[in-house]
Amino acid sequence: QKEVEQNSGPLSVPEGAIASLNCTYSDRGSQSFFWYRQYSGKSPELIMSIYSNGDKEDGRFTAQLNKASQYVSLLIRDSQPSDSATYLCAVRTSRGSTLGRLYFGRGTQLTVWP
């Protein structure tokens, strides 16, 4: 069973639209969740972290967490072509010998077209 799952995409949205990126995780006890953005040929850049159920907003980005459903999402409002990148979901585990380890999903490739 994969620890963190994301749709690989590609997800394509027009400029100005809302892009919705989804992630599910297997460890029910996980407490920390992160979204990274990775441009082609570049390294991952931390853009959002969320620790409690509900929504967390930062500019055009909103992270949503539902621990009961083991689901975390990232919404990008007013999408811009510069948002075109791969978005990685990362989850910090809570169990056993891997306590605290970050698990990454494969990433969802987002393309915003003008």
Place this chain on the structure above:
Amino acid sequence: ETGVTQTPRHLVMGMTNKKSLKCEQHLGHNAMYWYKQSAKKPLELMFVYSLEERVENNSVPSRFSPECPNSSHLFLHLHTLQPEDSALYLCASSQDKGWAEQYFGPGTRLTVT
């Protein structure tokens, strides 16, 4: 310099060569990590150091050998690599060994011929 830096940015090596990757963090963090990123695969954790002590070795082949001389520097020594080791190698750091928010360096693109 700020953040996390890595050198070299690109490396091509033969299977019999020995080379080293270098990482330096300027964030005052106490934990450092090596990850491998291959095409179409999730980031794979390789090694974790906390206050210069290796706290995790994630079943990595012995042809990869990490070294952490102090909390700001991390090396990955490479020898007798295989073509399947070609990947982007990323260094990251975090405030402490509690595995909090991690910040990545630009990576080294490694090609093994």
